[in-house]
Amino acid sequence: MRIASWNVNSIRSRETHLQRWLQMAQPDVLGLQETKVEDAMFPHEFLEKAGYTAAISGQKSYNGVALLSRLPLEDVRIGFEALLPSDQTAKELGEQKRVISASVAGVRVLNLYVPNGSDLKSDKYKYKLAWLNCLNRYLNVQRQQGEAFCMLGDFNIALEDIDLANPGRNNGGIMASLPEREALRGCIGNDLQDAFRLFEPEVGHWSWWDYRSGAWDRDQGWRIDHIYIDEELQQRALSSMIHKAERGELKPSDHAPISLDLFDEVAEENDD
DNA sequence: ATGACTAGGTCACCTAGA
Numbered sequence: 001m002r003i004a005s006w007n008v009n010s011i012r013s014r015e016t017h018l019q020r021w022l023q024m025a026q027p028d029v030l031g032l033q034e035t036k037v038e039d040a041m042f043p044h045e046f047l048e049k050a051g052y053t054a055a056i057s058g059q060k061s062y063n064g065v066a067l068l069s070r071l072p073l074e075d076v077r078i079g080f081e082a083l084l085p086s087d088q089t090a091k092e093l094g095e096q097k098r099v100i101s102a103s104v105a106g107v108r109v110l111n112l113y114v115p116n117g118s119d120l121k122s123d124k125y126k127y128k129l130a131w132l133n134c135l136n137r138y139l140n141v142q143r144q145q146g147e148a149f150c151m152l153g154d155f156n157i158a159l160e161d162i163d164l165a166n167p168g169r170n171n172g173g174i175m176a177s178l179p180e181r182e183a184l185r186g187c188i189g190n191d192l193q194d195a196f197r198l199f200e201p202e203v204g205h206w207s208w209w210d211y212r213s214g215a216w217d218r219d220q221g222w223r224i225d226h227i228y229i230d231e232e233l234q235q236r237a238l239s240s241m242i243h244k245a246e247r248g249e250l251k252p253s254d255h256a257p258i259s260l261d262l263f264d265e266v267a268e269e270n271d272d
Numbered sequence: 273a274t275g276a277c278t279a280g281g282t283c284a285c286c287t288a289g290a
Contacts, residue, residue: 009289010279034289036280061280062288116290124288156290175290210290211277222290254278254290 001071001105001262002026005152005225006246007033007113007208007255011066014253015046021246022050027259028071029104031111033154035064042066057097065100065111065153073102080134083141089134098131099138103147106265107233110142112153117174125174128156132183139187151192152227154208154255157184159194162203163223175224192228195240195260207242208255216247227260236262 004027008014011032022030030052035042038060047054047068055076058064067073077083079099080090101110112135117128142149158164158176170176188194196205206221215221229237238261247256 013279034279116288118288118290154290208290213276215276224290251278 001028003029004257004259005031006257007154009034009253010036029109030068031152032066033113035066055102057100059097063097065113067102067111069104071105076102080138083138108147108149110151114156116156136187148232149230155226156224158222158224165220191230193234195227195229199240211254225258
């Protein structure tokens with residue numbers, strides 16, 4: 001099974017890219033972020049032609065997440081409020097559409113678009129930290145569900161120094177500050193692992209390149225898109241990659257897709 | 273230095289992204 005994530009920066013501007021990449025990469029499940037479209041206008045048709053159904057949580061202009069799958073999508077949950085029904089903060093954070101999950105082939109896939117935070121001095125940064133705090137509470141409920149679990153998306157955080165091209169300049173700033181890194185580490189806990197780092201310990205692998213300043217041509221990027229998996233899925237992990245070539249296409253998203261390949265579950269043999 | 277690109281919408285400048 002191939003599980004993937006991609007911040008497409010508007011699904012309507014990326015239809016041809018998405019169509020081509022689905023055909024080429026053949027993900028079974030794909031979490032999209034920044035769809036930037038309200039649900040009534042979501043372009044289901046071209047995805048259905050490609051063999052995918054979509055569970056969506058969108059809004060006009062900003063944010064928006066979707067889960068595409070060519071396997072059945074079951075028990076879709078939208079927003080933090082789905083697992084935190086009496087949490088007032090979860091309800092308020094639900095105004096921005098950034099959280100969707102579904103069960104696919106026995107795996108609970110949680111797709112997230114973490115707030116960017118803009119600037120350490122801004123209210124948006126406070127929002128980002130409050131959001132991560134709520135995610136922590138949400139995950140502790142999720143951990144009680146007893147489902148094989150995978151959390152993916154655009155985290156807008158480079159967790160380690162090796163996850164950004166310019167640590168000297170950018171460490172401590174937005175997407176690389178200690179409070180947000182600690183907040184994300186708290187969410188990850190001791191049970192989840194960054195799937196990419198199970199296979200690749202080296203520096204120099206990015207998932208986002210700024211449109212400005214020739215960042216792509218200079219390969220000055222950040223690895224801010226991640227796939228985290230629980231202990232059960234770590235045992236099934238085969239490989240994980242960043243589909244960097246997508247960023248070099250004409251009119252690309254500023255993010256590249258990322259993916260994780262899992263062994264399919266083998267039916268237990270019984271000799272008696 | 274706080275810029276550069278890209279997308280959506282109120283539409284030719286603004287907000288937001290990261």
